[in-house]
Amino acid sequence: MSTIPTSADDAQQNRPLAGILFLVLACTVFPVQDVIIKSLSDTFAVHQIVFLRGVFALPLVAVIAHFDGGLRPFRIGPFFLQMARVTSAFSSYLFYYMALATLGMAETASITFSTPIFVTVFAMFFLGEKIGAFRWFAVILGLTGVVVIVQPGAGVFDPAAVLALLAAVTYAMSLILTRKIGNRAKGGSMTLFTLFVFVIYGGLLGLLFSNVEGSSPHPSFAFLYRAWIWPELWHWFLFAGLGCIAAIGFFSLAQAYRLAEASVVTPFEYTYLPWAILWGFLIFGTLPDMNTWIGLVMIVGAGLLIVFREASKGRKLVVRRGLGIMRQR
Template structure:
């Protein structure tokens, strides 16, 4: 993209990444081969946002969000069809079990919940695409780290799940990185100060 990355911006990205690593607690038994799926997903997601930044000069955020969601739907249908044709009924890892559950027709309350989820996700995709249109990708990425904070927050509010101390520490680092990025952006956008030359009329 040809974007210059200042040392302040690089520092905020690294601090945010450190916060994510603290929340994941490497070595605590949470990492296994299935984590590679998340790593691959993150890589492809980052690539998609770089592409969105690249085509933002010619396409609106709503158009980009539409095609992104269309790609997600197409990919999900292909994977579901392949699993169905292959007769895969049991996952080899617990985290993948939801992919091979038997298909059932959802009840009306569940349909409404899924529709609301789709609406919120689409709105978020539009806002995120607009953010990548207006700001440099490395700066937007810093604020995207805050997404990992919302999961434990909603878990606490709706399911009474108490977050681990590492989660709180990691969230603090991520919030600090976001505030630092915001301050850096404010200073960068501020008009230069006029220094008196000492000349008198």
């Protein structure tokens, strides 16, 4: 789940090929991050991983921001609105990786790619946008795809699927809050602030669960309840790698949406999915079942319908910021 927000005052150029390449780079490195975190999920707590990833990523992102235009003035907009946005994003991050501890990479990603559907619905309630028949069709199509994957009421249902859905819902809310903040914040300032708060939240959860005895037999909840442990030497290299991936991914996302219109580059966010399927098979020996394939096609189709409809109508919520799915990582 990435955390790069963009603001209206971030300069945008018109270099579509460069923007696409940067987005594809981000969608290539973030699945590697997911592989590492899933591999660590039976040893470390999710909040410890969030904390250590942030510790390594913060200085790297600060250096990149310094050479990419600087951080002055440091502007995050209304503090309480910003904290609500970061808290929603952190919740999404937590839900996503808790789900990933149990589900396959492709299945988790497929469900969370329903984010644009919830952005569309929330925009109606919180931003006063009107949803026409075309976008309602996309919403219904995408939600049907989620139901096909999750299979509520079936014997194969896993509560981790609900966590993946909550990741999509909470991240959609963070995108709505980003829209409300608008040009009162700078993209680079918001990114550093988000990473910093993630580290604080991870540390607070570590303190909370250090005094909680016992664990859950379910892998997703054990990933949350587990107390911190001291990493071995090779673990430190993995955490440093997570920090580097975060920095590269954040920079690539920022460049992608700075260099090209979101309506051009956003469809390439879906290049994450082939990598998720490939790594899931090579590392964990899992492949999507037929229900996941069918639901995935429906969700991706709904997301693309929303993007192209937004672009044709000139709306800013998706056209400026894209789907926001990769920013979730």
